[in-house]
Amino acid sequence: MIPEAVRAVDRVVDSLGLSGAPLSAAELIQSARRSVGLADFGVPSLEDPLEVLLRSYEREASLSVFGRLAARWDAVRFLSNLLILREMEKRVPAILDQSIDRPIFITGLPRTGTTFLHNLLAQDHSNRVVRVWETIYPIPGQDDAAPRPDRRPRQVDRQLAIFRKLAPELGSLYPMTAHSPQECTEITAHVFRSLRFDTTHAVPTYRRWLDDAGHVAAYQFHKRFLKHLQYRNGRGRWVLKCPDHVFALDAIREVYPDARFIFVHRNPLEVLPSVARLTDVLRRPFTRRVDRFEIGRQVGERWAEGAATLVRMAQEARPGPDQVFHLKFRNFVRAPFESIAAIYRHFGVTFSPEAAERVQRFAAERPDGGYGRHRTRLDEYGLDRQAERRGYRDYAAYFGV
Numbered sequence: 001m002i003p004e005a006v007r008a009v010d011r012v013v014d015s016l017g018l019s020g021a022p023l024s025a026a027e028l029i030q031s032a033r034r035s036v037g038l039a040d041f042g043v044p045s046l047e048d049p050l051e052v053l054l055r056s057y058e059r060e061a062s063l064s065v066f067g068r069l070a071a072r073w074d075a076v077r078f079l080s081n082l083l084i085l086r087e088m089e090k091r092v093p094a095i096l097d098q099s100i101d102r103p104i105f106i107t108g109l110p111r112t113g114t115t116f117l118h119n120l121l122a123q124d125h126s127n128r129v130v131r132v133w134e135t136i137y138p139i140p141g142q143d144d145a146a147p148r149p150d151r152r153p154r155q156v157d158r159q160l161a162i163f164r165k166l167a168p169e170l171g172s173l174y175p176m177t178a179h180s181p182q183e184c185t186e187i188t189a190h191v192f193r194s195l196r197f198d199t200t201h202a203v204p205t206y207r208r209w210l211d212d213a214g215h216v217a218a219y220q221f222h223k224r225f226l227k228h229l230q231y232r233n234g235r236g237r238w239v240l241k242c243p244d245h246v247f248a249l250d251a252i253r254e255v256y257p258d259a260r261f262i263f264v265h266r267n268p269l270e271v272l273p274s275v276a277r278l279t280d281v282l283r284r285p286f287t288r289r290v291d292r293f294e295i296g297r298q299v300g301e302r303w304a305e306g307a308a309t310l311v312r313m314a315q316e317a318r319p320g321p322d323q324v325f326h327l328k329f330r331n332f333v334r335a336p337f338e339s340i341a342a343i344y345r346h347f348g349v350t351f352s353p354e355a356a357e358r359v360q361r362f363a364a365e366r367p368d369g370g371y372g373r374h375r376t377r378l379d380e381y382g383l384d385r386q387a388e389r390r391g392y393r394d395y396a397a398y399f400g401v
Helices: 002-015 025-036 047-061 065-091 093-097 114-122 132-136 152-166 185-191 196-200 204-213 216-233 243-255 268-286 292-315 329-334 336-347 353-365 385-391 393-399
Strands: 104-108 237-241 260-265 324-328
Touching: 025 047, 025 065, 047 065, 047 204, 065 093, 065 185, 065 216, 065 268, 093 216, 104 114, 104 243, 114 237, 114 260, 114 336, 114 353, 132 152, 132 185, 152 268, 185 196, 185 216, 196 204, 196 268, 216 243, 243 292, 260 292, 260 329, 268 292, 268 385, 292 385, 292 393, 324 329, 324 336, 329 336, 336 353, 385 393
Parallel strands: 104 237, 104 260, 260 324
Antiparallel strands: none
């Protein structure tokens, strides 16, 4: 009912000619500076990616009323966070002295169980993950800094509850709370160099720009962000996750030379309809128009590129075997605890009895990772089964999926 109400608001706004002026990078930057009383973002060339994104929103994303409001809120929040993070670095230079050692990056094609794997590894308190609420409000306000329960997670849970009303299917497709481990694209979105925007909006011009610009600047900020969390909350073994890391592996290795990787592999014919459906559901609240066939083309072509990258990296042994663990989805779902134990053995990490107990309990309570069953077909998104089978043939053969 609520999504219909949102569309009705769009129709009223159109009829009154109140769609609004395009979002302006200069105005958003000014708003953020005014809201926190600071001026230094600590990021060079911030305006360029923001302007490209905003132009792509305006020309391609067909923003709804909610989508326009959300885009503005998002941008001002990211910019405000940048200002506060930079101010903290000036006040406490020791933040940037933090070292991020041998982080583990979980990646692979999307919808391959990487979220479940991330959650399982988070059960080991020796591991450190970035929580959803930390990416939205990384720095406590004056009230939250007091010795009392932090209000930020509760605030984020309320925001997630509102969004689930706008996207009712999201809860079964991608269960999330404020305390869930979050994907790294939410970190790199702060500097407007993130494929997160390409998932939630149709912004092909922005995606092409980002592909050409590369991801080194994004992961340099990513490392800064982790240093802030680590300084505030203590050291740990960072475990980070995002399928889109596949498109930035060289950048990650440049910024984190000692990084380790877990690649999860699944039959692409099972992956593609699930990715297309999730993209569809995520975009609907933000846009006036969803083209399922356009989503299908984007998903099919983009992840064929990602699959080819995974094969090439494996053939070239980049990074080396001691830095990489390959995990098949079907083996992981069948034996999640044994899969975690194998990862620890491969990387030479101690799997304590306490961590093992928590991992076993979490896995037992969430058969199939806690996801609902969905029967999306390839042809719902204009994808042909035989054509996709041919397109992903090398990937499926190489990794045995």
